[in-house]
Amino acid sequence: MGKLALAGLLTDAFRSSASATPAADHPLAAREPHFPGRAKRVIHLFMAGGPSQLEMFDNKPELKRLEGNPLPPSVIGGQRYAFIRPDAAVLGPQYSFAQHGESGTELSEMVPHLAKVADQICLLRSVHTDQFNHAPAQIFFNSGFAQPGRPSLGSWVLYGLGAETQDLPAFVVMSTGAGISGGAALWSSGFLPTLYTGVRFRNHGDPILNVSSPAGFDARLEEESLDLIRQLNQRRLAVEGDPEIATR
Numbered sequence: 001m002g003k004l005a006l007a008g009l010l011t012d013a014f015r016s017s018a019s020a021t022p023a024a025d026h027p028l029a030a031r032e033p034h035f036p037g038r039a040k041r042v043i044h045l046f047m048a049g050g051p052s053q054l055e056m057f058d059n060k061p062e063l064k065r066l067e068g069n070p071l072p073p074s075v076i077g078g079q080r081y082a083f084i085r086p087d088a089a090v091l092g093p094q095y096s097f098a099q100h101g102e103s104g105t106e107l108s109e110m111v112p113h114l115a116k117v118a119d120q121i122c123l124l125r126s127v128h129t130d131q132f133n134h135a136p137a138q139i140f141f142n143s144g145f146a147q148p149g150r151p152s153l154g155s156w157v158l159y160g161l162g163a164e165t166q167d168l169p170a171f172v173v174m175s176t177g178a179g180i181s182g183g184a185a186l187w188s189s190g191f192l193p194t195l196y197t198g199v200r201f202r203n204h205g206d207p208i209l210n211v212s213s214p215a216g217f218d219a220r221l222e223e224e225s226l227d228l229i230r231q232l233n234q235r236r237l238a239v240e241g242d243p244e245i246a247t248r
Contacts, residue, residue, distance in 0.1 A: 027195055027243070028170060030162040044153065048138055048180040051110070057123060059097040059106045067092030083133065138182030143190065151190035158196045159189075169199035176203055194247040 054060055066072070069090050076084060095108045101118030114121070129146070131137040136146040143150040151159070154171040163170030173187045180186065187198030201207045213222055229248075237245045 026166070027193070028158070028163040028166055030164055031160070033161060042157075046138075046142065046180075046186070048134070048182070054093050055095050056108045056111050057106075058125065059108075060093060063090065064092040066090040134181040135183070138180060139185045142182070142186045143188075148185035148188065149190050151192045151196065152185075152187050152198065154187055154198050155189040155192055155196040159192055171196065171198040173198040173200040174203075175200065193243050195243075 054063065067090055071084070071086070071088055071090060076086065080086075093108075095110050097106045097108050098115075099105065100107050100115040103119050105118040105121075105123055107115045107118060129137065129140050131140050131146045139148060140146040142152045154173075158171045171187070184200075187200065189196040189198075199208060202209070206212050213219075233245055233248055237243075
């Protein structure tokens with residue numbers, strides 16, 4: 001059926017439940033935040049596979065000093081890692097850093113235009129993780145945990161604030177190329193209802209899979225099929241009371 005039709009199906013299904021609560025009637029209804037905010041829209045750009053932060057934003061003088069030397073024992077702690085050889089040499093930053101703006105933000109020579117607006121951006125350096133492999137680190141960045149199964153950032157926002165429309169996906173994901181190594185865990189709703197999962201828009205073919213009907217498929221037959229599925233889901237929801245049924 002596809003997720004574009006999901007909101008309408010959910011609304012009907014939840015309303016049909018005898019045990020439904022006002023909150024369950026409109027799970028995607030817009031909600032007021034606890035505190036008023038100035039931002040109206042947020043675009044989260046997660047650029048996996050981009051240039052190293054050590055070459056752009058995160059100056060490491062000690063790393064430069066150790067360049068060419070073997071890895072210190074404190075780095076690997078005598079353990080074996082899939083992508084780190086125990087006899088590997090340290091590679092220091094390849095570009096120089098300088099302070100910019102009244103804030104004195106350190107930026108690499110690789111981002112000269114960003115350096116001109118150093119006082120207009122917020123650069124966080126207080127986030128730390130021990131994850132260095134691509135997939136676990138990406139999952140950690142987007143959910144706060146290195147293992148799959150936790151809600152992603154977008155899912156929490158949708159769960160807490162709701163959506164402005166019930167007819168279109170409220171949390172969308174736009175990716176390029178073959179995708180990213182963290183996979184769907186980066187926009188998963190985790191232990192939250194599936195309703196809060198991000199909808200991925202593909203960059204080739206159908207933007208959303210399983211929405212377009214096959215060529216030659218009768219429109220009236222499709223409508224009748226969807227109506228029957230909706231009725232079956234409504235009955236099942238009324239019996240079980242499980243909101244996950246409404247996400248089918």
